[in-house]
Amino acid sequence: MRKILAAINMTLDGFCDHMAIAPDEEIHQHYQELLGDADAILYGRVTYQLMQFWQTLAENPSGEKSMDDFATAMDKIPKIVFSHTLKDTDPMITGWESAELSAQSLEEKALELKQKSGKDIFVGSRSLIIQLMNLKLIDELQLCVHPVVAGGDLPLFEKISDRTSLKLIKTKTFGGGAVVLYYEPAKE
Template sequence: MRKTIAVINLTLDGVSDHTAGIPDSELHQHYTALLNECGVILYGRTTYELMEYWREILEKPGDDSSMNSFAQAIHHIPKVVFSRTLRNCSDMWETAQVATRSLEDEVKALKKVANKDILVGSPSLIIQLLNLNLIDECQFCIHPVIAASGARLFDSVSRRTLLKLLKAKILGNGSVILYYEPVSNHSTG
């Protein structure tokens, strides 16, 4: 059965703004490998629209081969977009489709397909799936930055969630990728 893997960049103070981290070649290579290993990525509308940046790199590759490779990986992976306003998203990426089921139903259906793992790349979807107990693994890339403001990833988690550390990967820029497995959920009441 497929695993649902939450993948997100965070600052030390929990901000999940994509502009707050320290992207570099090593990080792009890491995410390129992850995208190439997985079968589908789930996005909310906002994150999906932010991915348009990578179409520009795809169409006009630059000098950074790691960014070019990441753009290729984003291009090829199937995408399911959850939106109340988008009706069609294939004009931006031909490998994208708007979800026709609820997030819970879509993930449960995808998990039954014997194929590669499911990535979740949007903060709002990660929180919803954590609250539904549908995340099998979390990969948090913690950047050595204190943002001091911005949207914090865990503000909308509905209950205490315990995580088991599976492994850690230290990047040259000081970022650390922490791999966790949710092991149980307990009310804090």
């Protein structure tokens, strides 16, 4: 049975703000390796559209190896998108042939994916992480905490319906000061 792993960047004060953090070569390599160890990544519409930047970079490399390698990994991994407003992930529009719009609810699709064999499934959208935490379907939470205080934006743990106890299973520290905290749900 596969696991559903939530992986997200956040500031020290708990916000998911892509403009507040500055991933370096080491962070890009970490996420490139992560994507290589997964069968798919789940996105909500907003994050999916933000991540389309990487599709452009995959087509037109920047010359910065870590970014170009991450763009290639992002381009290759199958992306499953959940949206009530997005009508299509047509590669002629998005450029990504590796993306599909889910016809199932998040809960149905997550349960289906968990039952299949293969590599783990990643979740990369704040909104989907919150929903899956409320459904108790996250098997591991990987929080990459950057040494930045944003002072406000989108809090990661907004609208969590129940108290959730987590067990720290490992950490990874980067030279630039970011730390990945790996948690799994604690058995209560």
